[in-house]
Amino acid sequence: MGWRTDSPLYSLTDDEQNKVAQGVWEGESLGGISEDNNRLPVPVVWLLGLTIITAFAITFPLWGQRPTADIYLEYIQNMDSPAVQAIATDAGKMEYLVNNTKDDSLKPFQERHPLTMDDLRMIKAQVIELHNQGLDLSEYTVIGDKVVLANFEGNVKPDGTIERKQPWWDKGYTIDIFYVTYFCIAVLIAIKRLPHYSWKPDHSIAH
Amino acid sequence: MLKYLFAKNEDIPQGSAAIFFAFSSIVWFVVGTGLGSFNAAKLAFPDFVTGSELFSFGHMRQVHVLAVIFGWISMAFAMAMMYITPALGNTKLWSEKLGIWNCFLWNIGLSLGLTLLWAGITSGREYSDFPWVIDLYIAAFIALPLAINVWMTILKRRTQGIYTTNWFFGAGVFMVTIVFIVGNSPEWFNLTGLSEAYMTWWFAHNVLGLWITPIAAAIAYYTVPKVTGNPLYSHRIGHLHFWSVVVFYSTPAAHHLMSAPLPEWLKSFASVEGVLILVPAIAFVSNLILTMQGKWHMFVENVEIKFTITGVLMAIPLNMQGGFQQTRAINWYVHGTGWIVAHAHLALLGFSTFLEGAAVYYGIQTILRRKLYSLALANFHFWFLLIGFSIYWISMTIAGLIQGAGKIYEVPYIDVVIAEHPYMIARWVGGTLVFTGNLVWLYNMYMTARVGTEIPVGRLPHEMAYER
Numbered sequence: 186m187g188w189r190t191d192s193p194l195y196s197l198t199d200d201e202q203n204k205v206a207q208g209v210w211e212g213e214s215l216g217g218i219s220e221d222n223n224r225l226p227v228p229v230v231w232l233l234g235l236t237i238i239t240a241f242a243i244t245f246p247l248w249g250q251r252p253t254a255d256i257y258l259e260y261i262q263n264m265d266s267p268a269v270q271a272i273a274t275d276a277g278k279m280e281y282l283v284n285n286t287k288d289d290s291l292k293p294f295q296e297r298h299p300l301t302m303d304d305l306r307m308i309k310a311q312v313i314e315l316h317n318q319g320l321d322l323s324e325y326t327v328i329g330d331k332v333v334l335a336n337f338e339g340n341v342k343p344d345g346t347i348e349r350k351q352p353w354w355d356k357g358y359t360i361d362i363f364y365v366t367y368f369c370i371a372v373l374i375a376i377k378r379l380p381h382y383s384w385k386p387d388h389s390i391a392h
Numbered sequence: 393m394l395k396y397l398f399a400k401n402e403d404i405p406q407g408s409a410a411i412f413f414a415f416s417s418i419v420w421f422v423v424g425t426g427l428g429s430f431n432a433a434k435l436a437f438p439d440f441v442t443g444s445e446l447f448s449f450g451h452m453r454q455v456h457v458l459a460v461i462f463g464w465i466s467m468a469f470a471m472a473m474m475y476i477t478p479a480l481g482n483t484k485l486w487s488e489k490l491g492i493w494n495c496f497l498w499n500i501g502l503s504l505g506l507t508l509l510w511a512g513i514t515s516g517r518e519y520s521d522f523p524w525v526i527d528l529y530i531a532a533f534i535a536l537p538l539a540i541n542v543w544m545t546i547l548k549r550r551t552q553g554i555y556t557t558n559w560f561f562g563a564g565v566f567m568v569t570i571v572f573i574v575g576n577s578p579e580w581f582n583l584t585g586l587s588e589a590y591m592t593w594w595f596a597h598n599v600l601g602l603w604i605t606p607i608a609a610a611i612a613y614y615t616v617p618k619v620t621g622n623p624l625y626s627h628r629i630g631h632l633h634f635w636s637v638v639v640f641y642s643t644p645a646a647h648h649l650m651s652a653p654l655p656e657w658l659k660s661f662a663s664v665e666g667v668l669i670l671v672p673a674i675a676f677v678s679n680l681i682l683t684m685q686g687k688w689h690m691f692v693e694n695v696e697i698k699f700t701i702t703g704v705l706m707a708i709p710l711n712m713q714g715g716f717q718q719t720r721a722i723n724w725y726v727h728g729t730g731w732i733v734a735h736a737h738l739a740l741l742g743f744s745t746f747l748e749g750a751a752v753y754y755g756i757q758t759i760l761r762r763k764l765y766s767l768a769l770a771n772f773h774f775w776f777l778l779i780g781f782s783i784y785w786i787s788m789t790i791a792g793l794i795q796g797a798g799k800i801y802e803v804p805y806i807d808v809v810i811a812e813h814p815y816m817i818a819r820w821v822g823g824t825l826v827f828t829g830n831l832v833w834l835y836n837m838y839m840t841a842r843v844g845t846e847i848p849v850g851r852l853p854h855e856m857a858y859e860r
Binding site (some may be wrong): 209244337356 | 482555614657664666667
């Protein structure tokens with residue numbers, strides 16, 4: 186197979202093997218078609234690098250996730266209060282609840298996942314029951330009229346169970362990093378086994 | 393065709409299988425786009441053909457989709473493989489007879505399958521709608537014989553090297569066979585629920601990613617160097633393209649189910665891989681565009697190059713859309729809207745159709761040694777296809793954005809339907825232009841075969857087509 190490893194970024198093939206490859210390359214007409222040995226243009230290399238970085242950057246789980254039950258807890262705790270009961274319309278009640286939450290850290294999530302009084306009534310009993318059991322409501326997602334354990338798989342907690350919160354990084358990305366790395370290494374090896382791109386085949390030999 | 397089914401292999405003229413596949417594919421394209429135009433009319437004009445279950449949208453839609461995928465696109469691929477694979481190996485097709493039987497059984501099976509779908513007998517799974525009996529038939533009598541003929545032709549080649557196109561052809565027929573058999577497993581093993589959903593979209597994604605996209609690209613790798621006379625810009629970029637298709641296109645199936653209760657890590661993994669389909673796309677487009685150096689005048693003058701480069705350029709918006717629309721940030725908005733329908737047509741009616749259209753134009757002239765009957769009609773076909781497709785794609789993209797807004801802001805459904813109506817009419821107009829162009833194409837190629845001027849020995853068809 187004729188390997189050489191003294192200058193791996195230049196070539197992984199010894200001169201003898203390269204000579205054989207060059208002979209086949211120049212000596213054969215593949216149905217009247219020939220191929221050049223140009224390298225990938227440098228701007229395109231940068232574009233590929235940018236693509237790989239973008240692939241990770243844009244797919245971080247920042248957007249589009251389902252609402253968790255904890256963002257509605259305060260609404261539910263307040264929905265039967267006299268102040269809310271005194272309001273005549275559901276729209277007015279909801280507006281009051283939204284404007285009178287105390288925990289500002291949940292505001293962005295509440296704005297991203299608005300709901301109506303009817304929605305609140307449907308999940309009220311489930312949220313209260315989970316809260317009374319002392320469970321972490323941020324591990325539960327609201328899907329329509331159901332409150333269910335989220336299907337995230339985060340860190341292992343001290344009690345041995347898995348954290349069901351959306352992590353900023355999860356094992357899907359870890360697998361991707363290995364996958365992309367192996368791909369880059371394998372393609373580099375395949376390409377570095379070809380004659381170096383400074384060699385230009387003479388197509389007049391076969392054609 | 394029938395007279396060759398029982399003839400000796402040696403008595404069958406070279407290229408016969410390719411010609412039968414070529415005309416079959418054009419006829420199925422006419423049928424498929426005709427059905428598409430009919431279905432679009434039903435969406436644009438709700439009172440058009442009502443009262444019959446057989447002609448309801450639910451029955452007709454899947455017949456349109458599978459007629460185009462299995463009839464037009466895949467048969468045009470088979471046509472290209474029947475003449476390009478041996479040409480690149482400086483040899484003959486391994487078995488013309490197998491190719492002719494393959495084409496015959498393909499037409500029979502597809503007609504039967506589409507009739508069942510039309511009658512409402514379906515698996516109910518999008519893109520793999522055929523009932524399991526037809527799935528088995530397709531695996532045994534369509535995919536496998538094609539694969540054997542391609543592999544054996546490559547094995548029996550008279551060259552030491554294997555050109556880039558044949559890597560894709562050889563791998564493509566292998567991958568599509570696996571994808572087809574595994575992807576249809578929910579029917580054979582009665583998988584239900586999330587497993588069924590995942591396998592359905594694993595099939596739907598990979599039939600695009602490991603069959604339609606790479607084989608269409610492989611055709612361009614042949615057409616551009618062959619017709620322009622330029623060497624392929626880079627063998628090395630071909631490696632990058634081939635391996636990145638295999639690695640990155642085979643893994644993102646879960647990105648079709650971003651709202652389903654699949655494990656989130658699987659979605660994250662698939663979503664990154666989904667963006668990385670831009671890697672093969674960049675490799676492919678840059679290699680072909682650079683191969684065109686010094687021959688850009690042919691983009692205007694030559695039918696095959698006009699079709700091919702249009703298809704190559706469509707790979708840019710196609711993969712920009714495909715790469716990013718599946719991320720969580722965008723998918724929540726466009727999922728389940730006409731945007732996706734527009735994207736699917738950009739892949740199948742845009743990118744892929746233009747590339748294989750070139751292969752059919754070039755193949756028929758080369759094999760029959762007949763000059764194109766009418767360049768004017770070919771240009772008519774090109775422009776009707778391009779304008780019709782563009783109207784379709786733009787109108788459905790806008791309709792999809794409207795639907796997305798309606799979905800997110802909980803606009804009453806009927807208001808969204810009313811807002812979309814003008815775009816549904818535009819969709820019908822675009823689809824009908826494509827159908828009309830295809831009718832003209834069928835006529836042009838039929839006349840080419842019947843009365844096209846013979847190409848003298850030593851000349852190539854694309855050198856002759858402009859001497860009329």
